[in-house]
Amino acid sequence: MSKKGFLLVLMQPPPAFEEEFNAWYDTEHVPERLAVPGFESARRYVCLTGHPRYLAMYALESAAVLDTEAYLRVSFERSSPWTKRVVSRVKVYRSAGVQVYPGDALTGRASRLLLLRFRAMPAEAEAAVVRGMRAAFEQRGETSQLRVFAYPTDAGTDFLGLVEDRAPLGDNLDLDALGETAAALDLVNTYCPY
Numbered sequence: 001m002s003k004k005g006f007l008l009v010l011m012q013p014p015p016a017f018e019e020e021f022n023a024w025y026d027t028e029h030v031p032e033r034l035a036v037p038g039f040e041s042a043r044r045y046v047c048l049t050g051h052p053r054y055l056a057m058y059a060l061e062s063a064a065v066l067d068t069e070a071y072l073r074v075s076f077e078r079s080s081p082w083t084k085r086v087v088s089r090v091k092v093y094r095s096a097g098v099q100v101y102p103g104d105a106l107t108g109r110a111s112r113l114l115l116l117r118f119r120a121m122p123a124e125a126e127a128a129v130v131r132g133m134r135a136a137f138e139q140r141g142e143t144s145q146l147r148v149f150a151y152p153t154d155a156g157t158d159f160l161g162l163v164e165d166r167a168p169l170g171d172n173l174d175l176d177a178l179g180e181t182a183a184a185l186d187l188v189n190t191y192c193p194y
Contacts, residue, residue: 002103002104003062003063003098003099003100003103003104003106004040004059004060004062004063004098004103004105004106005038005059005060005061005062005064005065005066005096005097005098005099006057006058006059006060006063006095006096006097006098006099006149007057007058007060007066007094007095007096008055008056008057008058008094008095008096008149008160009055009056009058009092009093009094009095009113010052010053010055010092010093010094011053011054011055011056011090011091011092012051012052012053012054012090012091013053013054013086013089013090013091014089014090015183017086017089017090018083019023020086020135020136021054021086021089021090021130022173022184022194024082024083024086025044025054025056025078025120026044026099028041028080028082028083029083029086030044030056031121032074032080033058033074036065036068036070036071036074036146037065037070038060038061038062038064038065038068038070038071039059039060039065040059040061040106041057041058041059041106041107042056042057042058042059043056043057043107043193044056044193044194045057045191045193045194046191046193046194047111047189047190047191048112048140048190048191048192049057049190050187050188050189052088052091052093052114055113055115057107057162057190059099059106061109062097062098062172063096063097066096070137078186081117081162095149095151095160096102096151097149097150097151097152097181098149098150098151099131099144099149099152100126100145100148100149100150100159101130101133101134101147101148101168102147104105105147107146107162107164107191108145108164110144110145110166110193111119111165111166111167111168111192111193112142112164112165112167112168112189112190112191112192113162113163113164113165113190113192113193114137114162114163114165114169114188114189114190114191115160115161115187115188115189115190116133116160116161116162116163116184116185116187116188117159117160117161117185117186117187117188118158118159118161118181118184118185119153119155119158119184119185119187120153120156120157120158120184121156121157121158121159121181122156122157123150123152123156123157125159125181125184126148126150126157126159127175128179128181129148129149129159129161129181130137130143131179132177132178132181132182133146133148133161133163133178134143134178135174135177135178135179136173136174136177136178137161137163139182139191140157141166141167142166142167142168142169143163143165143166144164144165144166145164146161146162146163146164147161147183148160148161148162149162157163159181159184169190173188
């Protein structure tokens, strides 16, 4: 089974710029990305607990989609003038890599989305992160889907746990179920669909 790629972007626009930011995202950016071969889905979310305010999750056929000419033609220095204007005013955290568990799932519809980030871990920690996420969330009645993503950083490998829920989550995160990986958690945010 080939693993799907992902692109996850967290963004914080200044309050006075939020209206233009959302207009750009909905009318230009998402349609432009979905027109790139290999982009399979795009979903946007608003943060309910945590920071930054917005999350966009893109499912890719593979991580290699981000290296294609079709993607590069609409990205970075070749972005549209409107994209350059918006990105220059918005704080952006971007991560891209592979879906390590289950490997081939797409983002579904969910009333809540929980994002956990495990920072600067050895690549060999993948099995422990997946095991901990499954123990903490798969048996919960609210959970409709659980995925784990990995991407390299200068400090090691970062892992993202993404839990799609049918109903709002309680505030009790079972850190014991996450095992030794809980020590690497540096972000736990809850989102709802935009």
